[in-house]
Amino acid sequence: MEAAHLILDFSHVYCDEKIPKKEHVYWLDCSDIEECDLYCSERAEKEILARIEPYGIHGIHFLDSGNYHYVTGIMTEKIQQKFSLVVFDHHTDMQKPMIEHMTSCGDWVRKVFLKNHWLQQLILIGPKESDIRQVYDELSALGKREELQKKLITFSTEEICSGEDKKKIPKIQKNVPFYISVDKDILDEKYSETNWSQGKMSLPILEQLLSYFLESGNILGVDICGECQQGIPLPEYLRAEEINAKTNQKLFEFLTYYTK
Template identity: 75%
Template sequence: MTTNHLILDFSHVYCDEKIPKNDRVHWLDCSDIAECDLYCSKRAEEEIRARIEPYGIRGIHFLDSGNYHYVTGIMTEQIKQGFSLILFDHHTDMQKPMIEHMTSCGDWAGKVLKTNPWLQQLILIGPQERDIRQIYSEKEGLVTSTELREKLVTFSAEEIQSGEAGNKISKIKKNFPVYISIDKDILDEEYSETNWSQGKMSLPVLERLLMPFLKSGNILGIDICGECQQGMLLPQYLEAEEINGETNKELFDFLMHYSHM
């Protein structure tokens, strides 16, 4: 199976980072695609799909800032077998859609959960407990049916910090290949500077949580998003780019080593 590592450059944020040097990393300039920042129109979705399809999903893919995290949904559409989606994120990305005919960075995971016929389980790791409760809310939540509840396993930031997350590990189905998606807003600002509110996780803890999935040896693909805000003052921007560049390189090397891609 061919492995292609991708950089999807929507905002040129990667131009000022120390991008991992690898002759199998393909840089896809997506900056000319309109109607795709935060919300993605059908036309933009079709264009993004057409650009990534020739490369497949096997590999490590950088998706730009969290504004483009919905690309994970487009990526996983290429999977035509039962699979689990492992999502590391400070947010649930399961809000009720604001605009029905457009996918957003805030609702894409909920749409994958509801509409992808091959998805067997979605493992959501990192949001705060109050945000997880909201997606199960009978009045406002997205995950209200028994079928969807059985497909979703959540580990809140509080459960991870207290060590109580181990009580749910038995709920994870281990007989399916996995696709891993990492939003660096799960990390403390010491390790990443993103354009959304962030968690308090350290990079070593994130790597430790990734290990059981990587050791399964059945990885379909991995993506990483969570770059900094465009338009920052130059000193802060350069500092953010240095932090993010170092973390991206560390994650790339770590994932390359343990995923054997």
């Protein structure tokens, strides 16, 4: 079955980016789904899953702004085999849940790590070292030290900049497929303007890091989020959309080279 690429349009931001229509790219209007901005209720999660269901996860998927990054967790619920999740993000998205029975853009990675029994490794790339230390401290307090040693591989922005990240690469298991999720807030504002604080990574460096996993040829799916803030002044909004549209197009072309 040929991969189906998806655009999940929650805020109509992609309409403003003038994303061109392409073969095997399916535009899913999700703007009518309630209880899904930042926090996702169980009802909204079921509706999102139902809309994804006909297409599966084997493709490249655009998820709108970082407010909807939790959709990656919904995608991985469909994986019924051992896999590793690779997350490129300026934030850990492993906060303690603020609202019970709801998944948020800030805690979805933690939920996958603790509850998805198919997950072999979580490879988290891009947060600050201080944020990563907080994750280890909190999970250790839960008695998850053994799981942390086996399942959590982190590459802080400081390690990437210094080259220390290379020492951890041998820890990555390559005998299971990868699902890759990219939040463009990992990028410098030259390449993307998002509605969250951003890192300083260049697009060429991101592509270089992605290629390590893509060259394995064992990719279950890829998703991308990180669009701009809604409601900002029009000139600023148009500029942001122009920047984001160019980067989305470049990432799509780069990823389809490896996943076609």
